[in-house]
Amino acid sequence: MSTLLILAVLAIMAAIAVAIVAVVMKRPDSRLGYFAHYDQLTGLINRSLFQDRLSSALIRARRDGGLVTVMFLDIDGFKVVNDRFGHAIGDELLRQIAARLVGCLRETDTVARLGGDEFTVILEGGKRVEDAGHVATKILKTVGTPYRIGDRELIITASIGIAMYPLDGDSYEELLKGADTAMYQSKAAGRNTYQFFTRSLRDRTSERTTLMEDLRYAIESGTQLRLEYQPIVDVALGTVIGIEALVRWDHPTQGLLMPGAFIPLAEESDLIVPMSKWLLDEACNDMHQWIAAGMRPMRVAVNASERLFRDANLVESIAGALAAADLDPRHLEIEVTERTITYEAERTERALARLSGIGVKVSIDDFGTGYSSLGHLQRLSIHALKIDHSFVREVHSREESRAIVEAIVSIARSFDLDVIAEGVETPEELATIRMLGCTRVQGYLVAHPLRPERVMEFVDSYDQTLAFLGTDARRTTNEQI
Numbered sequence: 001m002s003t004l005l006i007l008a009v010l011a012i013m014a015a016i017a018v019a020i021v022a023v024v025m026k027r028p029d030s031r032l033g034y035f036a037h038y039d040q041l042t043g044l045i046n047r048s049l050f051q052d053r054l055s056s057a058l059i060r061a062r063r064d065g066g067l068v069t070v071m072f073l074d075i076d077g078f079k080v081v082n083d084r085f086g087h088a089i090g091d092e093l094l095r096q097i098a099a100r101l102v103g104c105l106r107e108t109d110t111v112a113r114l115g116g117d118e119f120t121v122i123l124e125g126g127k128r129v130e131d132a133g134h135v136a137t138k139i140l141k142t143v144g145t146p147y148r149i150g151d152r153e154l155i156i157t158a159s160i161g162i163a164m165y166p167l168d169g170d171s172y173e174e175l176l177k178g179a180d181t182a183m184y185q186s187k188a189a190g191r192n193t194y195q196f197f198t199r200s201l202r203d204r205t206s207e208r209t210t211l212m213e214d215l216r217y218a219i220e221s222g223t224q225l226r227l228e229y230q231p232i233v234d235v236a237l238g239t240v241i242g243i244e245a246l247v248r249w250d251h252p253t254q255g256l257l258m259p260g261a262f263i264p265l266a267e268e269s270d271l272i273v274p275m276s277k278w279l280l281d282e283a284c285n286d287m288h289q290w291i292a293a294g295m296r297p298m299r300v301a302v303n304a305s306e307r308l309f310r311d312a313n314l315v316e317s318i319a320g321a322l323a324a325a326d327l328d329p330r331h332l333e334i335e336v337t338e339r340t341i342t343y344e345a346e347r348t349e350r351a352l353a354r355l356s357g358i359g360v361k362v363s364i365d366d367f368g369t370g371y372s373s374l375g376h377l378q379r380l381s382i383h384a385l386k387i388d389h390s391f392v393r394e395v396h397s398r399e400e401s402r403a404i405v406e407a408i409v410s411i412a413r414s415f416d417l418d419v420i421a422e423g424v425e426t427p428e429e430l431a432t433i434r435m436l437g438c439t440r441v442q443g444y445l446v447a448h449p450l451r452p453e454r455v456m457e458f459v460d461s462y463d464q465t466l467a468f469l470g471t472d473a474r475r476t477t478n479e480q481i
Helices: 003-037 047-064 078-085 087-104 129-144 172-188 199-221 263-268 272-292 306-310 314-325 338-343 345-358 374-379 389-393 399-414 427-435 452-461 471-478
Strands: 067-075 110-115 118-126 147-149 152-154 158-165 194-196 225-234 239-251 255-257 299-303 332-337 361-367 384-387 418-421
Touching: 003 047, 047 067, 047 110, 047 118, 047 172, 067 087, 067 129, 067 172, 078 087, 078 345, 087 110, 087 118, 087 129, 087 147, 087 152, 118 129, 129 158, 129 194, 158 172, 172 194, 172 263, 199 239, 199 263, 199 272, 225 272, 225 452, 239 272, 239 452, 263 272, 272 299, 272 306, 272 314, 272 332, 272 452, 299 361, 306 332, 306 338, 306 345, 314 332, 314 345, 332 338, 332 345, 338 345, 338 361, 345 361, 384 389, 384 399, 389 399, 389 427, 399 418, 399 427
Parallel strands: 158 194, 239 299, 299 332, 332 361, 361 384, 384 418
Antiparallel strands: 067 118, 067 158, 110 118, 147 152, 225 239, 239 255
């Protein structure tokens, strides 16, 4: 080999070595660049690169025409998975969801993880709005297929919001905000669905934001919220056995608002926690004052949000409210929903056992509308089931509702629990409820919710002859006593 050839080979080898060293030296920077644009858990692009991709898609759409679709996807109940099974299971679930999203979309589509359980999708080149709905349906079906993680099978759903260029905006900020807004509308519509962003939705969202700020002030000031109380009676004994506390909001411009207008807002934010504390304090104080004034002792029932059972100090907070009001725990009842005992099972079981230990009674509200099992009833420290008003309303006209009420009464008897029918409004409903074995009721037929100053008067004057039913209805009812 000639000297020149040897020198050439050595030069090439040196160049290769320099290149290798350069690559090695640059590798940390490359890794930093990767982490700056990609999600470490799922491998999807992150918010930063998603913004770049969407901005580029909008430039192409302005130049070539066509639609750009942005989807905002949030996993329903993901926090429950983390709380029940741990973050390792939650992380693996997110990885599998990410893989499914990529697998069910085209290579030209973009999937990103913005953080937590929030994902976004960019679709380019569409010509029809309804095409986005078809893709969203496909995503919901794909995400909703059961997951196998270790020895567990998980079923998860998602809520999707859709915003489109040029219909809903022409910038990254407008489209992402629109899709996010529509996603929350999907949550409100019952989850596991998708919603398109609309201008009217934007207006409603603005109103919703204003109402939430008004609610925050109402709670902090303590001047606009108030309680009313609905009696719970035993029509066989002709006596009031308890009262349920119901919150009302005297809004300064919108007038009196019922719970349905603001409780969902409070549930979606941290406002439900201070609101619940206020409600509990007020109810305990009112009951103490009534008993001190000579009213026959009974229980006041207070609804407890699912969110409260995520607080490790829930029982201490309830005990504190009782102590501050100087109220015996036997005079307080906490109402929980089936959803709470299903999705917060372990925490709820511990909390209810502790509440029972200090003397507080617990009932399951709206029973029959959720998914609680008989195993829950066997393990939980509860004393009553409340039949949801939707079944009571049709109990005398629909065989299905009648069968459900009869089954609930039978379940209550099997577990030695009290059973209460909610929302009784007509003599026909009461007659059928009684015939099925339930004598404890509440509803407009007995009394509308009362202001605190009228509660003692109602309890003192409640007619044991059931005069509120009317003559004909009373005769029918008395025949069944």
